Amino acid sequence: MIGGMDFDRAPFHAELDALPWASYTHAYGSAEDVPGALRALAGDDDAAAHEAQSELYGSILHQGSVYEASAHAVPFLARIAAAGIRTVDALLLIGGIAEGGADPDPGAASGSDPAGTAGVRESDEAACRRAVVAQLPLLLASVRHEDRAVRQAAAWAAGWTGTAGAGLAVPALRDRAAVEADPLVRAELLTSLVELDPEGSAPAAAGAIGPDSPPELRLAAVTACADAGLPWTRGLHEAVLELLPLDPLAADRYDHSRGEPLHDISVTLLERDTEADREAVFALLDAALRSDDPEARTEAVWVAMTACELSRSAPARLAPALLAAAEADGPDDGSGALSALGRLGARGALAADLLAARAAGDGDPADRALEALVTVDPVRAASLLARDLERRPRAFQAASGGPGDALPVIPYAPELLGAVRRRLATMRPGGTIPFRVTALLTSWGREASEAVPELLAALPSHPLPLTKALVAVCPPGRRTEVADALRERTATGPADERFAAARALHELTGDHGPLLPLLAERLAGSAGGGGGSDQLIREAAEAAAAIGPAAASLVPALRAALNSPGGERNNPQMDDDIAVAVALHRITGGVAESVPVLAGVLGDRDGLWRRWTLVRAAEAAAGLGPGARPLAPVLRTLLTDPRLTPAAALALHAVAPEELDTGHVAGLLLDAAEAGEAPFAAVDALMVFGTDGLSAEHRARLTELAERDGRVVRTGLDGTVEITDERLRARVRAALRGA
Incomplete structure (x- = not known):
């Protein structure tokens, strides 16, 4: 207990209620x-308390987010x-609630000032931070507790009280840091001080990086120096290398935001975006990748991959060291360096x-080695993959487009x-x-035409995917044979297989003879608007649009498939x-029915995850041409959303080009x-x-997109960011050449 207090549960429960x-x-x-949950946490049943703690982390501190109830729970947690x-x-x-919170806005209303100076309601985040600041006396008393774990938890929690708590917390934390002996508590104290007062605490951080400091404190000091924006010195470099591997030194810290120290330090420095x-x-990373310690190499490989995702110069700079790590690992690839080479x-x-x-x-x-070789030297990989295709599933996936078909496909090889x-x-x-x-075959196209006999033989067993491959590889001389096989499949089998064969035959x-009745059948099953289950309506509409005016018989069914307006x-x-x-426009040639739908x-921009639906709607509007001019006002409202700017700009260019200020739109597109x-x-x-019409400023910004070190593409499936960003870079350079 703190201060020898006895806990009287009756008033606690009454105030809760x-x-x-x-x-x-x-x-x-x-x-x-x-x-x-709070009653259980305060109760005598350890199992129930553990379950209650888990419930509270899931509800009032869900994945770091805080809510209205979180602030109200803080006083009870403090008691x-x-x-x-x-x-x-x-x-x-x-402390977690404080970390998820935010500094209160002086003008916002709070529990003690319901009106607020600006009449603005306080956010849940600000209310949570305010609630924790109110408990600072408890937190600061707890940093003097006899139990090391309590001191450490209190020191960490106090560090998240922000500007509102800094005035009270910083002097108290400094006083405790001057006498604290435990390395983990000292590390937590230093981290909190730098969080609350980076400028004032930077000298203490710089003074703790030397070998006389305990390893845990030394690591915290290195991280704090990076967080405080101090120049990266030779002393900091040497300290990190001497402490490797770093993860074990942070394993018992409560500062989970720095749970992977080498990664966190490197990202902090890279985001400064300076050459130094x-x-x-x-x-x-070069030194860590060449370490004799396998754990240090493993940490460094993970960070090296992150660096390659953030920096365009990282792959070339780190390739030799990654190769050295792969050689040191031997065949088992313990650090993952071998696989990482494929990211380069x-x-x-x-x-x-x-x-x-x-x-x-x-x-x-x-x-895994062959998987990496697919991206490093695809020509060489092709011959090795050909020798043992069935026993190389990872390499085969990479060769045919990787996860989500996001990577380049391996070039044709006989x-x-x-x-x-x-x-x-x-x-x-x-x-x-x-x-x-x-x-793979689709990417090769006619070069893979020799596979037609095998595709035809396998078609009955794999009709859905192979119809697409047949169309892609079929040479003119075998078109009749392939068409007959597809036509035969339009009359037998499950509906989705018949539909796939009929679409392939039309393409x-x-x-379109076999396709029309199948489309009518699909649309009849969704009359009255349906909800788009299994994409049946969408696929039917897209196929009807591809047929065009010859699909006029489907117009009534397409109209019936629309969802109720409003x-x-x-x-x-x-x-x-x-x-x-889109189908109604392509079939009828008119836009009167399509414009109100779009x-x-x-x-409607209020729904969740609406972005791609709005993009598709804007693209459809562009396809309608000038007849969709009534859509111009709503399209203009989409221009300022960076996620929608390109689609909205192209749609306006197609439907009302004279209403566009191209200079303004170019700036929005660059944004x-x-x-x-x-x-x-x-x-x-x-x-x-x-x-060619870009202003000098816009051309400079476009050039910066191509030549800056930081990746423009920052997210994507694992292993695809670097390749996708390089594709973008090539496209930007092509645009500049056109300018």
């Missing part, structure tokens, strides 16, 4: 369950902590010999085509292999309506690209508008 918890909200809605009941657990909850800081990170693309070419040698082995290590043809003969139903084969030959629609239903609007979608929001679409839109 006095608050209108059911009217408060947390992550799952009503907070009526919070009093029960539990003050009574010495699960003090550490209660303090950590309080980048080189500091690269020098640090052509810049990992110096590792091609090693990767090829490892790929010639057996088992998963060989498969020996690999031969292996794929043999694989077609042994494919079993189900699984992803048929789709991978289709992706290959233009024959009703609430989810995103799939809106996507259905967009596809139907207006209804474009005017979107620089923010990493739809950067490809933004650059493509700039090219449509004409890069």
Whole structure:
């Protein structure tokens, strides 16, 4: 207990019950369950208390987010902590709520000032921070507690009280730091001081990086120096290398925001975006990747991959050290360096010999080596993959487009085509292999025409994916044979297989005879608007649009498939309506029916995850041309959303070009690209508008997109960011050449 206090549960329960918890909200809605959890946390049943703690982390501190109920829970958590009941657990909850909070706005209304000087309601985040600041006397008393864990938890929690708590917390934390002996508590104290007073605490951080400090404190000092914006010195560099591996030193810290120290330090420095800081990170990682300690190399490989995702110069700079780490690991690839080499693309070419040698082995290590070689040296990888295609699933996935078809597909190679043809003969139903084969053959097109016999033979077993491959590879001389096979499949089998065959037949030959009745059948099943289950409406509408005026018989069914105007629609239903609007335009040639449908979608921006639906609606509007001029006002409202700027700009260019201020729109498109929001679409839109007309400022910004070190593309599937960003860079350079 703190101060020897006895905990009287009766008033605690009474005060809990006095608050209108059911009217408060947390992550799952009503907070009526919070009093029960707080009672259990303060109770004698350890199992119930543990479960209550988990519930509170899920509801009032959900993944770091705080809510209305979170602030109201803080005083009760403080009373539990003050009574010495699960003090550490209660303090950590309080600190987490403070961390998820924000500094109060002096002009906002609060519980003590309901009107506020500006009449603005205080946010939940500010209310939470204010509630924790009110408990600073408890937190600061707890940093003197006899229990080390309590002192550490209190020191960490006090560090998140922000500017509102700094005046009281900083002197008290400094006083405690002067006498504290425990390394972990000293580390937590220093981190909190730098968080609350970076300028005033920077000298203390710099003074603790030397070898005389305990390792835990030393690491905290290094991280604090980076966080405080101090220059990266030789002493900091050497301290990190001497302390490697770093993760074990942070394992018992409550500062989970710095739970992976080498990663966190490197990202902090890279985000400063200076040549000196980048080189500091690269020098640090180069040395760590060459360490004799396998754990240190493992940490460094993970950070190196992150650096490659953030910095365009990182792959070339780190490739030799990653190769050294892979050589040190041996065949088991313990640090992951071998796989990381595949993230470097052509810049990992110096590792091609090693990767090829490892790929010639057996088992998963060989498969991972070949997977990396696919991106490093695809020509060389093709011949190795051809030798043992069935036993190289990871490499085959990479060769056919990687996860989500996000990576480049391996170029055509005769020996690999031969292996794929043999694989077609042994494919079993189900699984992803048929789709991978289709992706590979489709990318090769007519070069893979020799696979037509095997595709035809495998078609009955894998009709959905292989119809696409057949259309892509079919040479003129075999069109009749392939068309006959597809036509036969339009008459038998499940509906989705017949539909796929009929669409492929239409794409290959233009024959829409078998497709029309299948479309009528699909649309009849969704009459009256349906909700877009299984994308049936959308697929039917898209196929009807491809047929055009010859699909006039489907117009009544397409109209019937529209959702009721003015009703609430989810995103799939809106996507259905967009596809139907496009089909009606393509079939009838008019826009009178399509414009109101698209207006209804474009005017509804309140739903969750609406971005791509709005993009599709804007693209559909562009396809209507000048006849969609009534959509111009709603399209203009989308221009200022960086995620929607490119689609809205292109739509306005198509429907009302005279209303566009091209200079203003160019600036908005550059804003979107620089923010990493739809950067490809933004650059493509700039090219449509004409890069030769860009102002000097806009041309300079476009050049910066191509030549800056920081990636423009910052998110994507694992292993795809670097390749996607390099594609963007090439596109920007092409746009500049056009200018």
